[in-house]
Amino acid sequence: IDEIAALHAVTRRRGGLLLVDEIYQGLTYGIDSATALAHPALNAADDVFVVNSFSKYFGMTGWRLGWLVAPTPLVREIEKLAQHFFISPSSPAQHAALAAFEPATLEILEARRTEFAARRNVLLPALQEIGFTIATEPQGAFYIYADISKLADDSEALARRMIEEAGVAATPGLDFGHHLPRRHLRIAYTTRESRLLEAVERISALRA
Structure with missing residues (x-):
């Protein structure tokens, strides 16, 4: 504040x-x-x-x-x-x-927030393990903004390859400002942990 x-x-x-x-x-x-x-x-x-x-x-x-x-x-x-x-x-x-x-609704929403934090804690190190660089741990929302420079030269091309060859969707940094946009992808953790880890495996397989 x-x-x-x-x-x-x-x-x-x-x-x-x-x-x-x-x-x-x-x-x-x-x-x-x-x-x-x-x-x-x-x-x-x-x-x-x-x-x-x-x-x-x-x-x-x-x-x-x-x-x-x-x-x-x-x-x-x-x-x-x-x-x-x-x-x-x-x-x-x-x-x-x-x-x-309503109190019952707010209780559900707080449980969901806790779940988002757990997903972040699973996905972030998993992405780092396969070569993504993540400078800052997200403190809010449900996205990870990852540097892809160790994996590819262009985030838009990588995002296209990920969706076409691995069935994994991510958003190129071009949509989020002018600071090194082609070096970054935004990856959402809005699905369950098992699917997030499956997505990481699929991305990793692209490098094989």
Whole structure:
């Protein structure tokens, strides 16, 4: 949160607005997942927006449901945009969102978060063992961003070969920024451990 507050200081000096994306809030491992609004300076600011969604932590991808926390003076203007773009979420989606906060649902979601951490702990060393370089252990979400330079020259070509020859899907780094994108793949651990290990075996077989 202190890092976000520091970013806010920069945007404020430059006359900008700060938009904080918290869509993966709650899907963290071993670190605090508090909202940026827990910081007093950010909570009181008139130039900070926080966006969140039911898609990730709550597993409601496809319901197209989320929320925006905005400075009070700008709420009316944002309401105008909402009225022109989508009016409001559907009634079933709103009822589903309420159910997501039920204690029994939250218990299931926490168990799922624990399962994601376990999958990460299995997949990360398995990928390293077959030649992927992983500079940082993921502390949130359900992806590993892996350096493929010991295995191939181009992540897009490797991703294509993996899907065509091994039946394993991964996303080239070209979709995630400009820092050495052709050296990286993003690999998701959104399936059970046995399938993750099978995927590693299939990738390893490509090197044989």
